[in-house]
Amino acid sequence: MRYNYGEIEKKWQKFWDENDTFKARGDQSMPKFYGLVEFPYPSGHGLHVGHPRGYTAIDIIARKKRLEGYNVLFPMGWDAFGLPTENYAIANKIHPAVVTSDNIKNFKRQLKMLGFSFDWSREVNTTDPAYYKWTQWIFLKLFERGLAYKTKMPINFCTGCKVGLANEEVVGGVCERCGSEVVQREKSQWMLKITAYAQRLIDDLDGLDYIEKVKVQQRNWIGRSEGAEVKFALRGTDDAVTVYTTRPDTLFGATYMVLSPEHPYLEKYRERIKNYDEVSEYRARAAKKSEFERTEIAKEKTGVALEGLTAVNPVNGKEIPVWISDYVLVTYGTGAIMAVPAHDTRDWEFANKFGLPIIEVVSGGGDVQKEAYTDVADGIMVNSGFLDGMAAKDASAAMIRFLEENGLGVKRVNYKLRDWVFSRQRYWGEPIPLVCCDKCGYVPLPESELPLTLPETEDFAPGGDGESPLAALTDWVNTVCPKCGGAARRETDTMPQWAGSSWYFLRYTDPANNDFLAGMDALKYWLPVDWYNGGMEHTTLHLLYSRFWHKFLYDLGAVPTKEPYQKRTSHGMILGENGEKMSKSRGNVVNPDDIVRDFGADTFRTYEMFIGAFDQATPWSMQGVKGCFKFLERVWGLQAIMTDGAEYSPALESAVHKTVKKVTEDIDRMKFNTAVAALMSLLNEVTKAGSITKGEYSALLVLLNPFAPHITEEIWQRIGNKGTITDGAWVTFDPAKTRDGEIEIVVQINGKVKDKLVVGADEDTETVKAKALAREKVRELLDGGEIVKVIVIPGRLVNIVARG
């Protein structure tokens, strides 16, 4: 009987569908497990082999949890608004809803073909009005609470197409489609005040079981720093330039100031700035650069001195020049800095290039005329008036006290985190449910009018001059103000794709609810998500946005937990066979359909888990796929050498117990590759033994089931077991039977392995030491040399340290 994966997989997938095998139970007395994977963006390319890596991992955990007696929620849905669908729709003149629906059909077919244990009855789709009704509702609540506001923000503007562009559509400073120059242009945008939650987003990480690198990335992205806001008076005006600095200790060393090219004072003091033309030309150049081009340290600094403006250092009354430079960003701090070239690398480079004075105020480094000294730890203050002689690490606090006492500045906590730009001038997104009335300003739609559905149109292309395509639909745009009844216009911007994905995990708990985003009963039972796996690339944006929304909903009383996800893990990328990122242009894309056709879903799943360390990027290998296929074929072949009996045989008992322990622990730690290796080793032992009992075979099948669910159910049935593996229980092990009575240990001389020795597992160190020293080979090698000491590591080794 050959292993006919095609037939077997079809058979079991049908069985699971017909029996609702993986439907989450309504029984709230059971312990629950909510496993979550990032729902995919259903692109036209179909499933990428990268998607199933994380899905298989959580599927394995979900399947094991079910066998361990948990009520498991493992749902799937579609994050379906977004740019690529819209662009495809524009290019091919097909409605994005049609494109989306086709893509979802294909994705769903592919996911079903891989045998994931999703509860398909809870499928959600962010583009479904019944879903985005609640996305809009959340926005209205944010608006009500003052957390949504409008402000001018720079956008990428294509000078050819006359439309706003996403960063991704800007390649090398030009428009991806038409090749025209892209400039930064101010546009009024809806913003969400995520910064109001910055501190809570940092603090609440402590109680979460996120992998460490994710926590670190989130903390650094939020970027909390402590420092001071200091006012530098502008000579000849009543104004002062406020700067934020994390190094108030170095204030005496501030020898010039730098404003960002977008700083409002440039307009305000236009008359005083004698070289305004030069300044304005510099600003135009800066507008063409993206932010990280501007802050690149390796690149030569540029800037222009503002002739006619002079600032005063508040601590020593010295006049210092004011410059503008694009390395200062208007979006961070106050958009202006005090420059201390002696103790900041970027300031040093700038001062060095433009011949500005460099004054040392922290001693302990080298010559500050040659290199900036940025270390605080061991420095002593010099040239700093009342701070002189103080340890640099104490000087910041002393300076802040001085500034506050004299009204020159205040202590200030600052965050790198910026508010969330929430509007897009695009068609394929949730309409923002606001109306703009000349009398009343922005007025929210009443809840009863939600969802505000996307209006029908033939033309999804962005409007000219950077407007949303919705702006052209005057019948839709012109409406009445819900407040005063007067003529008003609808907001024509839509929400970014991030909106729908910020709360989807809530909807899964109660997807058909018409009265609320999800019922409190369901939320209380299922939240928080117990285990959320996704790509490292979502660590800072999606993960932070959804934590922010969740906290906001918690404050509203709409959800019962402060945090959405208790545990967060991350998988590595799957690369092409040549070790490069998979892409059409590189021609190294692997299609899951081909692999399933040629080897089956079980092989595909097993290979994706065996491919390498789960959290590391790994290249695909067709040979590796074949190896896993061979492994499953051999497991199938064991039917021929199976003997009856539920017991474990003496030959294999210990190996089975060890494997159960290993696989159980490895799955919990996401060491899927070594779990598969352990199962392969057990198979090798069985092959050596020449036979396997039904009991041993059954244990092997349960362990392998989460990885390869179809073949294991099929064999389970064929060897005459009752029911299905899925309805049964996980296997257990006896710790006593995983330990060996005798172990081989190593004898080292000066750290080099020289001999091996078999000892009892319980023998005490003195006996082991004596046995090692008594070995003939050891005595020969020592040959009269002096033994300095002997180190015995129980169960591992004896190391004899000798001289001579």
Place this chain on the structure above:
RNA sequence: GCUCGAGUGGCGGAAUUGGCAGACGCCUUGGACUUAAAAUCCAAUGUCGGCAACGACGUACCGGUUCGAGUCCGGUCUCGAGCACCA
């Protein structure tokens, strides 16, 4: 540039706490089976030297700590991810 990772045989990788480096799989080579090939099974497989026993070297590079370092510390190089309008 900033933040976070990673570098181990021909290849993917393994090595819970510092304790036999290379588990498991792939590739390759030899053998069995076959008219033959494929498939399958058995064996070898880090490098160098040696018939062998065995010896030396070996975890990106330089240095340090330790009886002992892939693992810890300091520095360097290379590669990958993210950088706020791709998702």
